[in-house]
Amino acid sequence: MKCTRCKAKAEVHLRAHNAGFCRPCYLEYFRRQVERAIARERMFTTEERLLVAVSGGKDSLALWDVLAELGYHTTGLYLGLGIGEYSDGSRAKVEAFAASRSLPLVVRSLSEEGPGLAVPDVATATRRAPCAACGAMKRHFFDAAAHEGDFDVLLTGHNLDDEAARLLGNVLRWQRDHLARQRPVLAPTHPKFVRKVKPLYLLSEYETAVYAFMRRIDYVVEECPNAEGATQLVYKDALNRLEAASPGTKLAFVKEFVRSAQPLFAERERDAPGDCQACGMPAYGALCSFCTLVREVEAKRARRAALAGLGV
Ligand code: AMP
Ligand code: FES
Ligand code: ZN
Numbered sequence: 033m034k035c036t037r038c039k040a041k042a043e044v045h046l047r048a049h050n051a052g053f054c055r056p057c058y059l060e061y062f063r064r065q066v067e068r069a070i071a072r073e074r075m076f077t078t079e080e081r082l083l084v085a086v087s088g089g090k091d092s093l094a095l096w097d098v099l100a101e102l103g104y105h106t107t108g109l110y111l112g113l114g115i116g117e118y119s120d121g122s123r124a125k126v127e128a129f130a131a132s133r134s135l136p137l138v139v140r141s142l143s144e145e146g147p148g149l150a151v152p153d154v155a156t157a158t159r160r161a162p163c164a165a166c167g168a169m170k171r172h173f174f175d176a177a178a179h180e181g182d183f184d185v186l187l188t189g190h191n192l193d194d195e196a197a198r199l200l201g202n203v204l205r206w207q208r209d210h211l212a213r214q215r216p217v218l219a220p221t222h223p224k225f226v227r228k229v230k231p232l233y234l235l236s237e238y239e240t241a242v243y244a245f246m247r248r249i250d251y252v253v254e255e256c257p258n259a260e261g262a263t264q265l266v267y268k269d270a271l272n273r274l275e276a277a278s279p280g281t282k283l284a285f286v287k288e289f290v291r292s293a294q295p296l297f298a299e300r301e302r303d304a305p306g307d308c309q310a311c312g313m314p315a316y317g318a319l320c321s322f323c324t325l326v327r328e329v330e331a332k333r334a335r336r337a338a339l340a341g342l343g344v
């Protein structure tokens with residue numbers, strides 16, 4: 033196959049786009065896709081300060097790489113989740129990436145934020161699935177870091193496969209509140225929130241992997257050990273089969289949802305959050321979901337200490 037742009041020998045074939053690219057043209061194509069998403073959805077400008085949440089995986093590092101290349105003001109944010117070797121390895125990749133490009137990086141670690149706050153400990157103490165506990169903690173610390181650092185925008189590396197799987201899950205259960213908030217740009221609904229954006233929402237996992245490979249980005253290949261058996265992976269698998277039978281399915285599913293169906297759900301968006309009574313961050317009840325988790329962890333520790341005191 034020949035490159036769709038320059039007719040040289042193609043190295044990548046994108047069936048969903050019915051296109052092929054040589055290496056230089058692929059890199060150009062990828063950058064332009066990101067630029068177009070930023071412009072179309074009015075995500076941010078070159079004047080704004082961007083905080084890019086980087087996990088050490090290919091998507092978020094590819095995102096940071098493209099934005100830095102395009103001349104945006106970026107700072108990375110890595111959150112250490114305390115998931116054993118997986119977390120140690122991903123932190124090292126993020127630090128090496130930032131150092132190699134002289135980009136500023138903020139590192140925070142759950143175990144240093146308070147006792148028992150590493151993801152496995154919170155999951156055990158609250159009897160939640162690790163991914164549920166992890167999601168609530170990430171949201172809280174991403175929001176807090178963006179607010180404290182006075183950033184204008186918080187960015188994540190969610191790709192087309194992530195968004196399609198999430199959309200499928202939300203549609204299968206008709207979770208209208210979730211559908212109301214599933215879009216590539218979320219405007220802040222509270223003074224302590226910043227705008228949240230996902231510039232890679234129309235680029236597939238394969239496309240970001242190819243970009244990361246071509247740019248020689250050294251990323252963590254392993255999935256989080258807790259992801260095994262997660263429902264998201266079942267949805268991703270189902271979508272991959274649909275995509276193989278009918279290329280372009282994922283792109284149409286997400287793109288058309290955002291364009292035509294999402295606005296109908298957005299009308300039902302719930303009221304703006306108030307302030308958490310414990311930490312002052314946005315909350316839909318008396319406490320934000322992070323402080324609710326922390327209370328549960330503390331109660332469990334107090335119970336254990338009391339039982340130990342009784343010699344039980
Ligand atoms: P995931 O929830 O693991 O699919 O990750 C989705 C996005 O969240 C990634 O692309 C990153 O932008 C961000 N992210 C996930 N884990 C971390 C982390 N430990 N530190 C910083 N950002 C993260
Ligand atoms: Fe959060 Fe795996 S990344 S539980
Ligand atoms: Zn709180």
